[in-house]
Amino acid sequence: MSHLNETHDPSLKSWVSSANEADNGFPIQNLPYGVFREKGSSEPFRIGVAIGNKVLDLTTLAGLQPWSGKAAEALEACKAGKLNTLMALGSTHWSALRLELSRALRQGSSLQATLEPLLVERSAVEHDVPAQIGDYTDFYISIHHATAVGKQFRPDNPLLPNYKWVPIGYHGRASTIGVSGQTFPRPVGQTRPAGEGAAPNFGPCQRLDYELELGIFVGTGNAQGQRIDIDDAESHVFGLCLLNDWSARDIQAWEYQPLGPFLSKNFASTISPWIVTLEALAPFREPFKRPEGDPQPLPYLHSEANSAAGAFGVELEVLMTTEQSRRQGVEPARLSTSNFRDAYWSVAQLLAHHTVNGCMLQPGDMLGTGTLSGPAEGAQASLLELTTNGQRPITLPWGEQRTFLEDHDEIILRARCSKSGYPTISLGECAGTVLPAI
Secondary structure: OOOOOHHHOOOOOEOOHHHHOOOOOOOOOOOOEEEEEEOOOOOOOEEEEEEOOEEEEHHHHHOOOOOOHHHHHHHHHHHOOOOHHHHHHOHHHHHHHHHHHHHHHEOOOOOHHHHHHHEEEHHHEEEOOOOOOOOEEEEOOOHHHHHHHHHHHOOOOOOOOOOOOOOOEEEOOOOOEEEOOEEEEOOEEEEOOOOOOOOOEEEEOOOEEOOEEEEEEEOOOOOOOOOOOOOOHHHHEEEEEEEEOOEEHHHHHHHOOOOOOOOOOOOOEEEOOOEEEOOOOHHHEEOOOOOOOOOOOOHHHOOHHHHHHOEEOOEEEEEEEOHHHHHHOOOOEEEEEEEHHHOOOOHHHHHHHHHOOOOOOOOOOEEEOOOOOOOOOOOOOOHHHHOOOOOOOEEOOOOOEEOOOOOOOEEEEEEEEEEOOEEEEEEEEEEEEEEOOO
8 A cells, every 4th residue: 555755745846847836737746657649640659757738758768777776677667658567567666766757857856957858748749548458347336326327227226235245347348448539439239119029229329328437557467366465455556547438328228138238338438648656646545434334345355454545535527518519619518526535445445356266467457446426416427327317308508408428429537636735636637529320
């Protein structure tokens, strides 16, 4: 479990002046990783860290060999075009590199002249998925989402009996995960109209939805047959990103029994370009608690450290634009806000559960949290909840209504961590746009 160290000092300032601006989201205390290249170019993607409104090119910096020891080994891993090699080295290497980057980017650093030519404007770059994602598992860890959805279909028994005992998940499709800015055609598939014995139809999805989630990137993995203990689980986590798990609700309703989602989920998922490390999130840890009267986790899912500080205060937001709003130059409409702290299962519990049967995780694998809805009105993190399965349309500020997504609608996810006396840490932005079916 990551603890506070000198890189978290709230008084630290960078010689990159934009990193010192209030609420810029990428202060020297953040330093998230991603891959980038000049916008519109065909050059190879390089690994970088965000600092203020700049990106520091770590791939080029690695050729200069400014450091020794574990930091040098970690920087050498940044010569690759994806983060998997760095992820595989483990938490002591990640920490060593973060420390040297923090010192090099601070005001008064002797390395300023070396690093300054390696800075690129963030507005001038484009991104790719930051790691080669071998496997992707999506969980269902918001009890508020599970209850709201369950009430629509099982009013008298919204939560299934296993929910409070076992982290529910399913294996998703890694090949269609794209980075923010992703566009994708509306999915097509089988749907079944209401009515006993009605034959299914085939065609474009009519009930397309978004899901506000976080993605958890695995760093070091485990051998097949070897469990990851809950007390060691977070040392296997490289960091977090935003995730939109687009969902075709009408296709899902027909296909999901008995084996769960399939074509309703695997056509597209969108993530933010920056991975914020767990170490950067250490100042925003909170106690992880179960509601009074709920069953406590089984022993393999419980630890004192997880109870004391296994939750993270990450503020989440969903916004929307449409073809009409963009044409009119209207600001995106906020649809909901929620917080990761309200999740029913923790990051450590997800890794412990995923591997308890000997399942092997590998560097770059991603776990989705599932839809992160909150307990209050306005915290519903999907249209399925916001519109009560399409029964209550929402009205957007410019006058349009929506029950589900229409062609050319854009969904924007944002996340940040903030508290008094500490710089705001941003997870960036995750945007995706629906195109007409093909």
